[in-house]
Amino acid sequence: MTGLVADIGGTNTRVALAEGPRVAADSMMRFHNADHDGPSDILAAYLARHGAPRITQACVALAGPVRDGSGRLTNRGWIINEQGIAKVTGATQVKLLNDLQAQGHALDHLARAGLIEVLDGPELPRATRLVIGLGTGVNTSVVHRHGRGLLVTAAEAGHASLPASDEDDLSLARFAAGADGFASIEDLLSGRGIEKIHAWVTGRAGMPRQMTAGDILAAGNDDADDPAVTETLRIYTRLLGRIAGDLALHHLPFGGIFLVGGVARAMTPHLARLGLAAHFRAKGRFSPLMREFAIRTVVDDYAALSGCAGYLARPA
Amino acid sequence: MTGLVADIGGTNTRVALAEGPRVAADSMMRFHNADHDGPSDILAAYLARHGAPRITQACVALAGPVRDGSGRLTNRGWIINEQGIAKVTGATQVKLLNDLQAQGHALDHLARAGLIEVLDGPELPRATRLVIGLGTGVNTSVVHRHGRGLLVTAAEAGHASLPASDEDDLSLARFAAGADGFASIEDLLSGRGIEKIHAWVTGRAGMPRQMTAGDILAAGNDDADDPAVTETLRIYTRLLGRIAGDLALHHLPFGGIFLVGGVARAMTPHLARLGLAAHFRAKGRFSPLMREFAIRTVVDDYAALSGCAGYLARPA
Numbered sequence: 001m002t003g004l005v006a007d008i009g010g011t012n013t014r015v016a017l018a019e020g021p022r023v024a025a026d027s028m029m030r031f032h033n034a035d036h037d038g039p040s041d042i043l044a045a046y047l048a049r050h051g052a053p054r055i056t057q058a059c060v061a062l063a064g065p066v067r068d069g070s071g072r073l074t075n076r077g078w079i080i081n082e083q084g085i086a087k088v089t090g091a092t093q094v095k096l097l098n099d100l101q102a103q104g105h106a107l108d109h110l111a112r113a114g115l116i117e118v119l120d121g122p123e124l125p126r127a128t129r130l131v132i133g134l135g136t137g138v139n140t141s142v143v144h145r146h147g148r149g150l151l152v153t154a155a156e157a158g159h160a161s162l163p164a165s166d167e168d169d170l171s172l173a174r175f176a177a178g179a180d181g182f183a184s185i186e187d188l189l190s191g192r193g194i195e196k197i198h199a200w201v202t203g204r205a206g207m208p209r210q211m212t213a214g215d216i217l218a219a220g221n222d223d224a225d226d227p228a229v230t231e232t233l234r235i236y237t238r239l240l241g242r243i244a245g246d247l248a249l250h251h252l253p254f255g256g257i258f259l260v261g262g263v264a265r266a267m268t269p270h271l272a273r274l275g276l277a278a279h280f281r282a283k284g285r286f287s288p289l290m291r292e293f294a295i296r297t298v299v300d301d302y303a304a305l306s307g308c309a310g311y312l313a314r315p316a
Numbered sequence: 317m318t319g320l321v322a323d324i325g326g327t328n329t330r331v332a333l334a335e336g337p338r339v340a341a342d343s344m345m346r347f348h349n350a351d352h353d354g355p356s357d358i359l360a361a362y363l364a365r366h367g368a369p370r371i372t373q374a375c376v377a378l379a380g381p382v383r384d385g386s387g388r389l390t391n392r393g394w395i396i397n398e399q400g401i402a403k404v405t406g407a408t409q410v411k412l413l414n415d416l417q418a419q420g421h422a423l424d425h426l427a428r429a430g431l432i433e434v435l436d437g438p439e440l441p442r443a444t445r446l447v448i449g450l451g452t453g454v455n456t457s458v459v460h461r462h463g464r465g466l467l468v469t470a471a472e473a474g475h476a477s478l479p480a481s482d483e484d485d486l487s488l489a490r491f492a493a494g495a496d497g498f499a500s501i502e503d504l505l506s507g508r509g510i511e512k513i514h515a516w517v518t519g520r521a522g523m524p525r526q527m528t529a530g531d532i533l534a535a536g537n538d539d540a541d542d543p544a545v546t547e548t549l550r551i552y553t554r555l556l557g558r559i560a561g562d563l564a565l566h567h568l569p570f571g572g573i574f575l576v577g578g579v580a581r582a583m584t585p586h587l588a589r590l591g592l593a594a595h596f597r598a599k600g601r602f603s604p605l606m607r608e609f610a611i612r613t614v615v616d617d618y619a620a621l622s623g624c625a626g627y628l629a630r631p632a
Contacts, residue, residue, distance in 0.1 A: 170482065246477050
């Protein structure tokens with residue numbers, strides 16, 4: 001039984017073969033979406049380069065909403081459905097997951113070394129876990145255990161309202177909002193959000209400057225202190241703390257919170273010194289409860305593929 | 317097999333007997349918490365008045381966080397645990413649920429006539445459902461189907477941050493916040509929240525007035541228009557629309573959203589004319605998705621008891 005697993009992100013698509021719950025070593029390939037007409041084209045190209053192996057099962061993770069086996073890649077408009085995946089791969093068992101759901105299915109298959117501790121906490125082994133994705137987009141998934149299996153939820157959490165708490169937040173939300181005036185969580189916590197925070201910080205100081213999220217995050221690691229970059233990362237940490245705390249109250253993840261995605265990995269070295277714990281726990285009389293939630297960052301950039309493999313090998 | 321079911325709220329405790337998945341007719345009694353020392357005292361009083369029936373199973377719903385079979389009544393500080401319930405009832409199977417989880421377990425047992433339509437939508441029969449409780453407290457529960465059973469989640473959603481979106485919201489949040497400056501969703505969407513909104517509206521107009529939530533909601537039904545009351549209900553509707561919309565994006569309840577609790581029932585006649593739909597759906601480029609979520613209000617004030625009975629009779 002050979003499985004095909006794929007992770008269709010906003011910029012790249014990764015494809016690999018799965019053997020049981022593991023991604024087969026050296027089978028992973030990365031494709032730039034901009035070079036291809038759509039997901040079927042990418043899957044066909046992958047299979048052709050691997051000598052057209054016989055595929056019995058396929059699981060694809062998509063950075064966009066999935067319903068009834070069909071989904072749409074949010075940042076590119078590609079449409080994909082399970083029938084289409086079955087047709088191009090020849091698989092008889094096919095599953096399309098939201099990419100954060102795939103990250104949820106990966107949690108049981110992560111090496112301990114692939115996790116960085118952000119906030120210490122109890123992490124009860126059978127309790128609910130929360131995945132927060134911070135990258136090109138922002139989203140969540142909740143992982144519940146039931147019996148021998150998992151129930152992994154889908155969400156569009158990044159499109160919920162940004163919870164402003166003071167005049168600075170309001171000014172920032174207005175700066176980041178779209179033409180309709182609506183500012184979402186994703187508008188500030190995505191990679192694009194870091195760029196907007198930085199543009200707002202430098203604009204407010206009378207020295208407007210444009211930098212990419214990659215350059216801002218790289219400058220944050222520099223020994224030479226750039227005050228606008230530090231202030232950008234400080235505001236990001238404050239917003240992330242408040243929003244992650246709200247998400248913890250919505251989902252009660254006593255099994256832990258797991259940050260995934262490129263922005264999460266890049267921000268992780270800064271979160272402690274910029275005061276994440278205090279912002280996460282500032283919930284009035286419910287602040288003591290917030291100490292029950294551990295936060296870790298998932299280092300493995302290919303976890304969504306592992307999650308797809310884990311999904312295909314799940315208990316019946 | 318006779319089951320005991322109870323719903324321990326902030327003000328009252330209701331107790332009844334269950335026969336299979338139904339609450340036994342005429343078995344329900346209501347107790348004022350203020351007249352009793354604690355939940356064991358109430359359960360003992362109920363059983364004594366019913367001739368000490370032999371109880372095999374008991375399920376108790378509590379308005380407060382429950383972990384590992386133990387919970388604390390948020391607004392009164394009472395501690396209750398499953399061992400204590402077993403001791404006073406003699407039941408060998410005992411379950412303590414959060415009250416919103418009990419409401420979630422009730423959904424499959426509600427008569428269609430016990431629901432009022434607030435916002436029309438598809439309501440897919442096997443999809444996720446979201447319960448939003450609006451009363452003395454504010455909280456949520458999410459109901460997932462898996463196989464023949466249900467997975468019903470617990471939350472402390474009312475204690476998440478109030479998502480302010482303009483200067484009026486900030487002013488209101490500061491007015492409603494506790495001494496620590498933190499304003500939660502519950503601070504404005506509970507019965508106490510309606511009182512705070514009304515005090516803020518009348519104070520801002522230079523005519524500060526104190527009214528109870530019951531009086532404000534009753535005045536809202538009056539033909540004689542009271543502008544401060546109408547403005548209070550309008551602000552409540554706007555905040556509820558935004559927050560319920562955010563919750564829909566966190567949980568994707570394609571099976572419907574169900575409002576429960578005394579404030580939900582009292583607000584229901586006002587929600588359409590005060591523009592709930594527009595506030596619920598104002599989510600930028602995700603606004604079209606919001607049309608997929610139906611909202612209904614649960615009329616049955618005893619639904620939590622039905623949920624406890626449903627829990628005891630659930631498939632193995």
